[in-house]
Amino acid sequence: MFINALLVTCHNPRQFYGNDLVKRLKEQVEKPDNFTHPLAYLTLCNANEPWPLKARSDLNSILNTDSEYPFVKDLQAMAIMALSCEANRSRNIDHILKNTTLSFYKETIQQFLKLQATDGSFGNVYTTALITQALLSSGQEQSGDWKLNSTIKYLMKQVNSSSANFLAIYLTLPILNGKSLMDISNVNCSANPRKLENDSVSEISDYLGPKIRVQYSLYVGDEKDVIHTISLLVPESYRASEVMELAAMEDPKYK
Numbered sequence: 001m002f003i004n005a006l007l008v009t010c011h012n013p014r015q016f017y018g019n020d021l022v023k024r025l026k027e028q029v030e031k032p033d034n035f036t037h038p039l040a041y042l043t044l045c046n047a048n049e050p051w052p053l054k055a056r057s058d059l060n061s062i063l064n065t066d067s068e069y070p071f072v073k074d075l076q077a078m079a080i081m082a083l084s085c086e087a088n089r090s091r092n093i094d095h096i097l098k099n100t101t102l103s104f105y106k107e108t109i110q111q112f113l114k115l116q117a118t119d120g121s122f123g124n125v126y127t128t129a130l131i132t133q134a135l136l137s138s139g140q141e142q143s144g145d146w147k148l149n150s151t152i153k154y155l156m157k158q159v160n161s162s163s164a165n166f167l168a169i170y171l172t173l174p175i176l177n178g179k180s181l182m183d184i185s186n187v188n189c190s191a192n193p194r195k196l197e198n199d200s201v202s203e204i205s206d207y208l209g210p211k212i213r214v215q216y217s218l219y220v221g222d223e224k225d226v227i228h229t230i231s232l233l234v235p236e237s238y239r240a241s242e243v244m245e246l247a248a249m250e251d252p253k254y255k
Contacts, residue, residue: 001039001043002021003021003022003025003043003046003047004043004046004181004184006021007046007047007184007185007187008184008187010187010189013047014047015242015245017204017207017209017235017237018234018235018237018238018239018242019237022044022047022049025040025043025044026044026049026052028040029041029044029052029055030052030054032054036054036055036058037075037078038058038059038062038075038078038079038081038082039078039082041055041058041059041079041082041086042078042081042082042085042181042182045082045085045086045089045182045185046085046181046182046184046185047185048089048185051086056101059079059082059083059101060100060101060104062075062076062079063076063079063080063104063105063107063108064104070123070127073112073115073122073123073127073130073131074126074127074130076108076112076134077112077127077130077131077133077134078130078134078181079108080105080108080109080112080134080137080138081133081134081137081180081181081182082182083101083105084134084137084138084139084180084182085137085182085185088182088185089185105138109134109135109138109140112131112134112135113135113140113143113145113146115131116146116147116150116151119150119154120147120149120150120151120152120153120154120155121151121154122151125155125158125159125164125168125171125172126167126168126171128151128154128155128158129155129168129171129172129175130171132148132151132155132175133171133174133175133180133181133182134180135148136175136178136179136180137180137181137182137183141178151175152175152176155172155175155176156172156176158172159172204233204234204235204246207235209235209236210235210236211233211234211235211236212233212234212235212236213231213232213233214231214232214233214234214238214243215229215230215231215232216229216230216231216232216243216244216247216254217229217230218253218254228251228253228254230247230250230251230254232246232247232250234246
């Protein structure tokens with residue numbers, strides 16, 4: 001969720017105070033003994049990071065489970081969003097979601113459509129919001145097999161109640177804009193003053209952890225005819241390559 005928050009606010013999760021959060025997440029996902037939550041795959045897709053080889057088998061097992069635990073529908077909804085994101089990334093759902101995965105994907109969507117209650121819900125407010133996002137991400141907003149307006153009325157009633165909490169509001173807000181968590185991958189930061197590729201300077205100024213002063217010099221010519229030196233205050237965890245990138249942002253001479 002933190003990486004998604006950075007992406008949607010046009011921060012770069014690959015350069016977060018010297019840490020590549022996307023790389024860290026993928027390293028955790030790639031561990032063979034770990035159960036990978038489908039939200040992790042959705043996040044990797046939103047960050048435009050290739051999935052590990054085990055991704056489809058993990059998502060298939062979630063979509064094809066016989067478990068009757070109430071949270072399974074939530075996991076399946078996030079798995080649908082992850083697969084929708086991956087298909088959207090390639091612009092070809094039949095190419096990405098082949099054979100078994102595509103079959104599970106379509107079957108799960110049909111199961112979701114049959115779950116809608118008369119009040120528009122699909123269970124509690126969290127499950128309702130997640131399934132609605134899954135249906136939106138898979139292009140079902142115009143389907144006649146469910147009543148989107150009834151669902152929105154139900155969600156509005158829930159988030160306006162005294163029992164509404166952060167998670168309910170977090171999951172509902174994208175729906176009110178006709179979006180899902182999958183749409184984070186389509187956020188346009190071109191007009192944002194804090195662009196993904198140029199936000200290191202502002203992030204460092206906001207950083208509250210330990211910092212060190214680094215002096216970086218650029219020598220021009222065999223006899224060091226020209227010397228450019230810049231002094232930078234950076235987080236202790238910064239690598240040399242990141243210092244060079246920051247210098248290039250601060251002064252064009254270092255590009």
